[in-house]
Amino acid sequence: MRLTWDGKRSDLRGLALPIQVVEEIGVARANVGTFDEIAVDSGDGWRNRLIWGDNAHVLASLADELAGRVDLIYIDPPFDSRQDYKVRIGVGDAIAEESLAKIQSVIEDKAYRDTWGAGVESYLQMLYTRMLLLRELLSDRGSIFLHLAPNVSHLARVLMDEVFGAENFRSELIWKRTTAHSDGGQGSRQFGPVHDVIAVFSKTDHFIWHPHFTDHDPSYVASKYPYVEKDSSRRYGLWDMTGPGGAAKGNPSYEVMGVTRYWRYSEATMAQIIAEGRVVQPSPGAVPRYKRYLDETAGVPLQDVWDEISAINSQAQERLGYDTQKPEALIKRIIESSSDPGSIVLDCFVGSGTTAAVAERLGRRWIAVDIGRFAVHTTRKRLLAIQGVKPFVVANLGKYERQWWQKATTGAEVEAYLDFIIELYRAKPVRGFAHIHGTSSSTAVHVGAVDAPVTFDEVALAIEDAASGGFTGLDILGWEWEMGLHEMVQDEAKARSLALRLRRIPREVMDERAVLSGEVSFHELAHLKASWSVDKRLLTVMIEDFVLSSPDLVPDAVRDKVKGWSDYIDYWAVDFAHDGGIFLNTVQAFRTRAEPKLSLRAQHAYDANGDFTVLVKVVDIFGSDTTTSLRVAIP
Numbered sequence: 001m002r003l004t005w006d007g008k009r010s011d012l013r014g015l016a017l018p019i020q021v022v023e024e025i026g027v028a029r030a031n032v033g034t035f036d037e038i039a040v041d042s043g044d045g046w047r048n049r050l051i052w053g054d055n056a057h058v059l060a061s062l063a064d065e066l067a068g069r070v071d072l073i074y075i076d077p078p079f080d081s082r083q084d085y086k087v088r089i090g091v092g093d094a095i096a097e098e099s100l101a102k103i104q105s106v107i108e109d110k111a112y113r114d115t116w117g118a119g120v121e122s123y124l125q126m127l128y129t130r131m132l133l134l135r136e137l138l139s140d141r142g143s144i145f146l147h148l149a150p151n152v153s154h155l156a157r158v159l160m161d162e163v164f165g166a167e168n169f170r171s172e173l174i175w176k177r178t179t180a181h182s183d184g185g186q187g188s189r190q191f192g193p194v195h196d197v198i199a200v201f202s203k204t205d206h207f208i209w210h211p212h213f214t215d216h217d218p219s220y221v222a223s224k225y226p227y228v229e230k231d232s233s234r235r236y237g238l239w240d241m242t243g244p245g246g247a248a249k250g251n252p253s254y255e256v257m258g259v260t261r262y263w264r265y266s267e268a269t270m271a272q273i274i275a276e277g278r279v280v281q282p283s284p285g286a287v288p289r290y291k292r293y294l295d296e297t298a299g300v301p302l303q304d305v306w307d308e309i310s311a312i313n314s315q316a317q318e319r320l321g322y323d324t325q326k327p328e329a330l331i332k333r334i335i336e337s338s339s340d341p342g343s344i345v346l347d348c349f350v351g352s353g354t355t356a357a358v359a360e361r362l363g364r365r366w367i368a369v370d371i372g373r374f375a376v377h378t379t380r381k382r383l384l385a386i387q388g389v390k391p392f393v394v395a396n397l398g399k400y401e402r403q404w405w406q407k408a409t410t411g412a413e414v415e416a417y418l419d420f421i422i423e424l425y426r427a428k429p430v431r432g433f434a435h436i437h438g439t440s441s442s443t444a445v446h447v448g449a450v451d452a453p454v455t456f457d458e459v460a461l462a463i464e465d466a467a468s469g470g471f472t473g474l475d476i477l478g479w480e481w482e483m484g485l486h487e488m489v490q491d492e493a494k495a496r497s498l499a500l501r502l503r504r505i506p507r508e509v510m511d512e513r514a515v516l517s518g519e520v521s522f523h524e525l526a527h528l529k530a531s532w533s534v535d536k537r538l539l540t541v542m543i544e545d546f547v548l549s550s551p552d553l554v555p556d557a558v559r560d561k562v563k564g565w566s567d568y569i570d571y572w573a574v575d576f577a578h579d580g581g582i583f584l585n586t587v588q589a590f591r592t593r594a595e596p597k598l599s600l601r602a603q604h605a606y607d608a609n610g611d612f613t614v615l616v617k618v619v620d621i622f623g624s625d626t627t628t629s630l631r632v633a634i635p
């Protein structure tokens with residue numbers, strides 16, 4: 001039996017693109033490059049990975065290396081609710097609750113449209129494509145847990161039967177995520193929806209399984225374990241030892257404490273358990289019984305209705321402002337039951353990072369993927385807040401995804417790409433200049449390449465072109481920027497009397513629907529100013545200023561709460577000896593719910609003297625990075 005819909009396709013796999021490591025946390029600098037180049041699976045060279053990108057591409061990219069190696073997959077794809085894509089961000093040093101502002105997140109919104117844009121068919125196609133990729137990654141001992149809402153669980157189950165095989169269906173978990181609603185009121189004509197469904201399939205019949213037990217019901221304990229041992233205070237019960245079926249079942253008959261019966265143990269075993277103090281005669285002449293302690297029983301095997309794990313509420317310690325955040329207790333149970341220490345656990349809709357954080361604490365290896373910038377940033381902070389977190393890398397598809405997009409949309413012709421960006425920027429394409437690609441009244445516009453950062457030389461040449469062409473302004477649009485460029489180019493522009501603006505080409509440019517709906521905005525690069533001082537070999541780095549250059553694009557809900565420039569900073573990190581490669585995150589400071597105040601000072605003691613490039617990276621409250629570099633001399 002198969003589920004079909006208009007346009008169902010099984011060949012829609014994402015493109016396998018190299019995954020680019022952009023930040024390493026807690027690792028030595030020896031290895032830099034893509035995953036292939038740094039041979040992540042050599043012995044204990046494994047790094048846990050947080051990857052920013054569309055999981056269709058990321059899963060396809062992981063397949064070569066990880067096919068058949070993932071023991072556990074938990075995924076919680078977007079349900080049919082627009083609420084999923086609001087995020088609450090903390091602003092400033094205030095105690096969490098009053099500082100939270102709720103904003104719509106454009107990328108999460110795009111993920112929503114991709115998933116639900118054409119209704120349930122597009123949701124099913126999205127799931128189906130991912131399931132086919134995920135099945136390849138699962139090990140023979142692996143399982144997948146798919147978190148669903150009742151509106152789609154029936155359809156997804158049929159798809160899972162197709163992809164994983166009905167014979168590999170293991171459980172349908174009912175998670176009671178909320179207490180009874182009263183919002184339906186008197187007029188409600190349905191039963192209150194209080195549960196989610198988690199469908200569980202294994203890859204084969206030899207899946208990892210560690211049974212879970214829960215405490216016995218108190219009434220069961222009271223009736224079966226009614227006694228308490230005086231000295232030890234251990235609770236115990238007395239259990240029948242007679243052999244059911246008597247002689248016919250081969251039970252031996254002999255005398256114990258003056259009572260002759262058919263017993264379930266041999267005489268030798270009986271002598272041993274009497275010596276261990278396990279046999280009790282409740283009263284003289286009564287039939288002796290076996291003494292069993294409550295603390296020796298495993299409890300009740302866990303059933304498939306989970307009603308004692310509550311959802312993340314506004315008071316929960318673990319709450320991170322993600323509406324769809326799932327409780328750690330739920331994921332802990334799943335990871336403990338279906339993976340071993342050291343197993344690879346994967347969540348490719350990781351949201352606020354629950355699966356990665358729990359896997360980390362339970363000694364599992366993990367891979368976490370999300371398309372949302374804010375999700376990746378939240379997850380990074382959540383992991384860093386874990387004491388003794390093992391090294392991990394932050395990666396993305398970066399320029400490879402953009403190259404692929406450029407080929408697919410504007411073809412090999414570079415001019416078509418330039419014109420496309422110029423038009424999106426609402427400027428007019430122009431020919432005849434080497435470094436100017438468009439104009440908007442008296443401002444010239446230059447567009448950076450998809451696969452290389454905009455460099456100082458490139459901007460200098462565009463400044464030349466613009467000045468000699470008689471323009472009064474120059475806008476540079478770029479995907480990525482050479483480190484420290486921001487400070488260097490301003491003087492150059494001033495000398496030619498040009499108003500220079502550096503603007504980020506947003507990822508949404510690659511989303512056709514975002515383009516058609518006119519939602520694409522090119523934010524100006526934020527300006528970050530840092531200073532340093534040195535005492536012997538101890539370097540102190542201070543953040544002096546951080547300016548968002550497009551304050552008009554800041555949502556009102558956030559602006560109302562901002563008291564000073566540092567309120568825009570959510571996280572910052574320093575690479576104290578940058579070598580031009582990957583950002584090596586040596587020291588970081590960030591706001592958490594428990595500690596919303598942010599220190600703007602970081603220190604590092606060098607082992608040797610010399611000149612070093614220090615890179616300072618700020619992630620603002622919207623999840624965007626801004627980096628600046630300092631050249632320091634250690635005496």
Ligand SMILES: C[S@@+](CC[C@H](N)C(=O)[O-])C[C@H]1O[C@@H](n2cnc3c(N)ncnc32)[C@H](O)[C@@H]1O
Nearest residue numbers: 055076111324325326349351352354370371372
């Ligand atoms: C329901 S939330 C997951 C919440 C998560 N279980 C937690 O505890 O925080 C779904 C997530 O899937 C992400 N997402 C949606 N489509 C995606 C895609 N194609 N690739 C990667 N992530 C995607 C969204 O950005 C969102 O963070």
